[in-house]
Amino acid sequence: MHISVIGSGYVGTTVAACFAELGHKVTAIDIDEEIVNTLNEGKAPIDEPGLEDLLEKHVGDRLEATTSYDAVPESDATFLAIGTPSNADGSIDLTALEAAAEATGEALAEKSERHLVVIKSTVTPMSIGDVLEPAVHRGANDNENIEVGMNPEFLREGSAVSDFMHPDKVVYGTRSEWATDKLHQVFEPLLEQHDADIVETDPATASMIKYANNAFLASKISLVNDLGNICKEFGLDAYEVMEAVGLDDRISEQFLRSGVGWGGSCFPKDVNAIIAAARETGYDPALLEATVEVNDRQPERMLDLLEKHVDLEGARIAVLGLAFKPQTDDIRNSRAIPTIENLQERGAEVAAYDPVAIDPMRERFPEIEYADSAADALADADGTVVVTDWDEFAALDEEFDAMKNGVVVDGRRIIQRRDGIIYEGLTF
Numbered sequence: 046m047h048i049s050v051i052g053s054g055y056v057g058t059t060v061a062a063c064f065a066e067l068g069h070k071v072t073a074i075d076i077d078e079e080i081v082n083t084l085n086e087g088k089a090p091i092d093e094p095g096l097e098d099l100l101e102k103h104v105g106d107r108l109e110a111t112t113s114y115d116a117v118p119e120s121d122a123t124f125l126a127i128g129t130p131s132n133a134d135g136s137i138d139l140t141a142l143e144a145a146a147e148a149t150g151e152a153l154a155e156k157s158e159r160h161l162v163v164i165k166s167t168v169t170p171m172s173i174g175d176v177l178e179p180a181v182h183r184g185a186n187d188n189e190n191i192e193v194g195m196n197p198e199f200l201r202e203g204s205a206v207s208d209f210m211h212p213d214k215v216v217y218g219t220r221s222e223w224a225t226d227k228l229h230q231v232f233e234p235l236l237e238q239h240d241a242d243i244v245e246t247d248p249a250t251a252s253m254i255k256y257a258n259n260a261f262l263a264s265k266i267s268l269v270n271d272l273g274n275i276c277k278e279f280g281l282d283a284y285e286v287m288e289a290v291g292l293d294d295r296i297s298e299q300f301l302r303s304g305v306g307w308g309g310s311c312f313p314k315d316v317n318a319i320i321a322a323a324r325e326t327g328y329d330p331a332l333l334e335a336t337v338e339v340n341d342r343q344p345e346r347m348l349d350l351l352e353k354h355v356d357l358e359g360a361r362i363a364v365l366g367l368a369f370k371p372q373t374d375d376i377r378n379s380r381a382i383p384t385i386e387n388l389q390e391r392g393a394e395v396a397a398y399d400p401v402a403i404d405p406m407r408e409r410f411p412e413i414e415y416a417d418s419a420a421d422a423l424a425d426a427d428g429t430v431v432v433t434d435w436d437e438f439a440a441l442d443e444e445f446d447a448m449k450n451g452v453v454v455d456g457r458r459i460i461q462r463r464d465g466i467i468y469e470g471l472t473f
């Protein structure tokens with residue numbers, strides 16, 4: 046099949062490269078010329094394990110990038126993977142996606158065969174029928190050959206390629222059997238090599254499945270953090286407790302790591318978006334609001350623990366980890382951001398370190414010190430907070446001896462306890 050993928054960010058680039066790996070011919074379309082040029086050199090515009098290998102293999106052969114929508118009508122199906130950021134009130138901003146949907150429609154106005162336009166972006170259920178379908182049809186001058194479907198994406202950053210190639214489920218949100226068959230043709234090569242559940246439903250339900258998935262996972266972590274805070278008050282180790290709880294199949298051992306909370310480009314945006322969409326109907330989503338509240342409190346709790354040992358006014362505090370999770374340089378909604386802000390409010394001087402995410406954080410906080418290594422950040426520090434669970438932090442040992450005052454507050458349970466440090470786990 047020939048597939049056009051509109052938007053070459055985290056999702057679009059991964060999807061385009063993986064579709065090519067599955068044997069499809071792919072045209073990746075983005076309005077950003079720099080991204081398009083990078084892709085056409087066989088390089089990845091984002092840092093994801095395995096992505097560049099796929100691009101090197103397929104660019105110039107099955108995969109091509111362009112800023113033009115000309116290839117859209119020549120393709121058999123079009124996937125839209127455009128960002129859906131948050132508005133100030135938490136609702137999603139559909140401006141960029143709506144523009145791309147309309148441009149896709151325009152490119153398909155004269156097409157005489159049926160064509161499926163698939164929303165890959167995360168969008169609230171009502172926005173498909175209310176905004177995106179009308180945008181595609183408006184652009185296409187109501188060409189009746191054009192149909193819109195929804196295929197939510199569940200990949201995680203840091204393991205995007207592997208997650209895409211090994212999904213638990215593939216969701217087809219369509220309005221016709223023809224569209225379901227078309228989506229199945231796209232995913233057949235993947236499903237031949239990997240056994241995944243197929244969910245066939247309508248577009249609005251498909252998009253709600255995505256929100257319910259993320260809201261559930263974020264709430265699971267917030268619940269574990271709430272229980273973890275209680276464990277800490279009782280002098281108990283939440284990790285020991287949750288390891289046993291996770292043995293219950295109904296709960297599962299995944300996403301039970303308590304600590305400084307969840308960040309990234311999805312959980313905060315998506316939980317707030319579904320809260321905002323629910324409120325618009327008049328419903329009060331009390332549990333999801335608590336999910337956000339517990340998460341917002343964790344960085345402050347970490348600093349309260351630090352302040353039990355160190356007067357933060359004028360103190361030098363090492364912040365280990367800036368990315369929202371390991372294996373990525375993405376700092377969007379990283380827990381490091383409220384941690385640094387909070388340290389600054391309490392009068393501390395910050396010495397920050399991350400193996401890959403210093404450059405993006407420098408744009409957000411140009412005024413703080415960035416160390417070249419964890420050891421440099423720790424040298425002469427009055428205290429340390431651990432925000433991201435990078436493996437290299439687990440290997441730290443005598444580096445702690447260079448601290449002025451060896452207080453370590455571990456927000457991810459990654460640091461080995463040793464003589465010479467005063468260790469405080471956030472929930473253990």
Ligand SMILES: NC(=O)c1ccc[n+]([C@@H]2O[C@H](COP(=O)([O-])OP(=O)(O)OC[C@H]3O[C@@H](n4cnc5c(N)ncnc54)[C@H](O)[C@@H]3O)[C@@H](O)[C@H]2O)c1
Pocket residue numbers: 051052053054055056057074075076077080126127128129141142144145148165166167168198199200201202310311
């Ligand atoms: N990042 C993830 O891990 C992830 C996982 C699952 C779902 N999602 C969802 O997928 C969607 C995309 O997320 P992302 O992180 O890839 O976004 P992103 O911001 O990284 O990428 C979006 C891309 O779209 C391009 N673009 C904007 N307008 C365009 C237009 N009119 N035509 C062509 N290209 C255009 C931008 O230049 C950018 O490269 C969002 O709805 C997000 O919630 C993201």
Ligand SMILES: O=c1ccn([C@@H]2O[C@H](COP(=O)(O)OP(=O)(O)O[C@H]3O[C@H](CO)[C@@H](O)[C@H](O)[C@H]3O)[C@@H](O)[C@H]2O)c(=O)[nH]1
Pocket residue numbers: 167198199200201202203259262266299300301302303304305306307308309310311312315369370
């Ligand atoms: O037990 C855990 C697991 C995760 N986290 C934190 O949760 C956040 C999100 O982690 P993760 O889910 O691994 O990364 P994302 O790339 O944000 O992926 C989520 O968001 C994507 C975008 O919607 C979805 O596609 C994925 O299925 C969903 O896991 C990170 O800050 C993690 O540190 C914890 O605190 N404890």
